[in-house]
Amino acid sequence: MKTTNIVIGALVAAGVVWGGSTWYIGQQAKTQIDQSISNFNEFLAQSAPNVSLSEVSYEKGFLSSTGTYKLNIDLPDLPEELSNITFLNKVYHGPLPLIQNGRFSPALAISETTLINNDNTKILFDAANGQEPFVSSSVLSFTKEIENTLKTAPLKFVNKNGEITVAPMHAITHSNLDYAFINTEATGGAIKAKGESTASFSMDGFTLSNQTTRTANKNYIGDASVKFDKFNIADPAQTVLIDAINMVASTTESPNGLLNGDIIYSANKINVNKIDFGTTSMKMVVNNLDMKAVNDFSRATASLNLASTSQKEVDELDRHFETLFVKLADANIQFHIDPLSIKTTSGEATLNFGVIFNGEKASSESRESMELFATEALRKANFSISIDDSIIKEVGSGVLQVSEGTDKATADAEAEVITGMAGLIAEQSGMAVYKDGKTTSVITYDADQPEDSQIDFNGKKMGLNEFAMRASSLLGFAGTSAAPALLNEEELFQALENDTEVEPAE
Numbered sequence: 001m002k003t004t005n006i007v008i009g010a011l012v013a014a015g016v017v018w019g020g021s022t023w024y025i026g027q028q029a030k031t032q033i034d035q036s037i038s039n040f041n042e043f044l045a046q047s048a049p050n051v052s053l054s055e056v057s058y059e060k061g062f063l064s065s066t067g068t069y070k071l072n073i074d075l076p077d078l079p080e081e082l083s084n085i086t087f088l089n090k091v092y093h094g095p096l097p098l099i100q101n102g103r104f105s106p107a108l109a110i111s112e113t114t115l116i117n118n119d120n121t122k123i124l125f126d127a128a129n130g131q132e133p134f135v136s137s138s139v140l141s142f143t144k145e146i147e148n149t150l151k152t153a154p155l156k157f158v159n160k161n162g163e164i165t166v167a168p169m170h171a172i173t174h175s176n177l178d179y180a181f182i183n184t185e186a187t188g189g190a191i192k193a194k195g196e197s198t199a200s201f202s203m204d205g206f207t208l209s210n211q212t213t214r215t216a217n218k219n220y221i222g223d224a225s226v227k228f229d230k231f232n233i234a235d236p237a238q239t240v241l242i243d244a245i246n247m248v249a250s251t252t253e254s255p256n257g258l259l260n261g262d263i264i265y266s267a268n269k270i271n272v273n274k275i276d277f278g279t280t281s282m283k284m285v286v287n288n289l290d291m292k293a294v295n296d297f298s299r300a301t302a303s304l305n306l307a308s309t310s311q312k313e314v315d316e317l318d319r320h321f322e323t324l325f326v327k328l329a330d331a332n333i334q335f336h337i338d339p340l341s342i343k344t345t346s347g348e349a350t351l352n353f354g355v356i357f358n359g360e361k362a363s364s365e366s367r368e369s370m371e372l373f374a375t376e377a378l379r380k381a382n383f384s385i386s387i388d389d390s391i392i393k394e395v396g397s398g399v400l401q402v403s404e405g406t407d408k409a410t411a412d413a414e415a416e417v418i419t420g421m422a423g424l425i426a427e428q429s430g431m432a433v434y435k436d437g438k439t440t441s442v443i444t445y446d447a448d449q450p451e452d453s454q455i456d457f458n459g460k461k462m463g464l465n466e467f468a469m470r471a472s473s474l475l476g477f478a479g480t481s482a483a484p485a486l487l488n489e490e491e492l493f494q495a496l497e498n499d500t501e502v503e504p505a506e
Helices: 002-047 097-101 122-127 291-300 311-330 370-377 389-404 408-429 464-476 482-486 489-498
Strands: 051-060 064-073 084-093 109-115 134-140 145-152 155-159 162-166 169-176 181-188 191-195 200-203 206-214 220-228 231-234 239-253 259-272 279-289 334-343 348-357 378-388 433-435 438-446 455-457 460-462
Touching (some): 002 051, 002 064, 291 311, 389 408, 408 433
Antiparallel strands (some): 064 084, 084 109, 162 191, 169 181, 181 206, 206 220, 334 348, 378 438, 433 438
């Protein structure tokens, strides 16, 4: 009997401990969920001020609880049925909640989130053909970190205009309750769209990866990349193929809390109507970006309809943009494109561009005029281009074949003339330097130089006023030896074909 009493007593004690710990952890889970919603809304307020998450209801159970939440989207002209999306969140808590899902791993809570099937989400459930359109599973560890797995069902949207099919997507995100870091790995399957006619679009899939941490200044820094696989766009008139689109981004923070970042973009093997237009790539660099100013601008303009033709909204948007620009200039923002490049099988064209602003150099009076402030705050600028004759001919021929339906031989001949004309204009107008089958032009501006030599235009020093007059003249081809000839294109083309000197038109 004594032994039996001891066993019974131990079981009772175990039950009390289990029940008590289950109740305690259940209470903690609710507290942490509330905190997570608050942190999530704080995060959205910075990055997406039009979106917020709210709790509709929460029913607590002994081993599990059920919450209903609404994602609110406040965008101008957004259909009412899309303005809020409702989710059901099932939370399992207890000392070892994962046992309930057939796994054995300690956690504070696990949850499964699904859409609620209603008028707002019916289109998604119909597209999923009875399956859950998406399921989000989260594990909240005792260290207050969250691992979330998102899976979508195959989706097929059909209406009178055509159909769209979307293959399943899978994503894993690792974060914590206050979003001090966010790491994501995601893959998506093919997307195909077919219109009412024979027009179609397809993308083979995508992959996404990011690892970011939040700084004391609430900037997110780190690395991210996304790759979109092969694109195919076709209609009765033409087809466009792109082998892949890649984007890689990296951000850091300077000691004064400003953001530095660069983005490398490339579109590989662009093909239109079986004509190769090569590969386009670009590297963009921004330094000293004041993210607080950017976020203030986002919040201030969140309720504006950017597509509106209302003069009142246009004026308000302009006013907020001017405020943003002044703050960015005061932070000494720098922006560069180093470079934009187009490469084909025969040649290359590149463009470099950069500006550096310093608002402290602008007078207080200039802040009353945005044009004057921008002029005084601009401290350095550069612009340069380099174009091979071969790429002008190749791309020009391709454009003629695609846009005019010209056969290749004729298009090549016409492109040859265009190439020669470009070199002639460069030489005679002074806009660029033509040498060894390449057209180049380099312009730099340095506000700290003497006024009569702030501009370097292809090796020639001059002041801003002189450059403005020369640029105006060059753009209009006024006062240049090329101008009269350009008034008679037929004679110019004939001269280029015969390689003879062009006589000015009468």
